[in-house]
Amino acid sequence: MSIDSIIKSLKDYDNSTFPPVHLWNPDLCSNASFLIDIKGDWYYNGSIIGRKRLKKLFSTVLKKEEDSYYLVTPVEKIKIDVEIAPYMITDFHYDKNTKEIVLDTNFDYSFPLNQEHPLTIKTVNKDDFPIVNVRSELEGLVTRNVFYKLIDIAISQNNNSSTEKLVLESFNSFHELGSLA
Numbered sequence: 339m340s341i342d343s344i345i346k347s348l349k350d351y352d353n354s355t356f357p358p359v360h361l362w363n364p365d366l367c368s369n370a371s372f373l374i375d376i377k378g379d380w381y382y383n384g385s386i387i388g389r390k391r392l393k394k395l396f397s398t399v400l401k402k403e404e405d406s407y408y409l410v411t412p413v414e415k416i417k418i419d420v421e422i423a424p425y426m427i428t429d430f431h432y433d434k435n436t437k438e439i440v441l442d443t444n445f446d447y448s449f450p451l452n453q454e455h456p457l458t459i460k461t462v463n464k465d466d467f468p469i470v471n472v473r474s475e476l477e478g479l480v481t482r483n484v485f486y487k488l489i490d491i492a493i494s495q496n497n498n499s500s501t502e503k504l505v506l507e508s509f510n511s512f513h514e515l516g517s518l519a
Contacts, residue, residue, distance in 0.1 A: 359401045359410045360474065372409060372418040378426035378444050378479070394445040400424055402475045422460075422467055425478035432491060439491070439508035441470060443478055452509035457488075459516060468515070489515055 373381040380387040380396065387393055400418070401410045407418045418424070426444040430451075433439075439451040449455050449472065457480065460469040468480035468488075480488070492506040492515055504515040 356398050356473070359399055362401075362410050362412050362415075364411070364413050364415045366408075366415050366417065368417075370416050372416060374407075374418060374420045374424050376421045376479070390445075397424065397443075397445045397447075400476055407476075422462055423469055423477035423479040425472045425476065427470060427478045427480040427484055430484060430488070437495065437507045437509075439488070439506075441478070441480075441484075443472060447472070449473065450509050451506075451511070451513065453511045456511070457506065457513040457515070459514070466516075485515075 371381075371383050375381070380393045387396075396409055399410050401408045401415075407420045407424055409416045409418055425447075427441050428444050429442040431440045431442075431448075440448050441451055441455070442448045451457060451470065455471050455473075457468060457470045459466050460477075461467075468485045469477050470480060472478040488506055489504065492504050495505075495507050502518050504518055506513045506515055
């Protein structure tokens with residue numbers, strides 16, 4: 339198994355669509371090592387993958403089964419070690435009048451912050467991280483600067499009512515960002 343064989347098996351799919359990985363269930367390959375670190379950097383057999391286009395292609399064929407992530411093609415399935423989340427939320431667009439937030443990933447995929455894509459706080463190794471469901475149970479880590487901007491929006495929305503939680507509204511859904519100090 340090599341990166342070239344993965345690319346060849348995906349030649350029929352372009353970067354604008356997500357292949358039907360939920361329909362693919364090939365045998366697990368164990369002769370390759372993939373890692374996505376906390377900063378969103380991808381590694382193959384210990385070497386960093388620098389080409390964004392290649393990482394973007396791989397991000398379209400990710401699949402989550404139980405608590406594990408896999409890179410899946412019609413003929414191969416490779417386990418990926420993911421430190422926090424496979425996607426990074428790097429930016430967003432906010433309509434102040436409608437209270438609608440659209441999040442952007444590091445791979446040029448955008449989606450609404452809503453009930454289908456909730457933002458939660460996830461504890462990993464005793465540290466809390468803002469996580470959002472990007473697609474098909476695949477998670478995205480909200481970067482620090484984006485999270486701080488979302489906190490500012492939540493404060494301006496003043497949705498905390500009588501609770502001690504900071505709440506962000508988007509697309510008529512509510513997302514707890516943490517406790518108020």
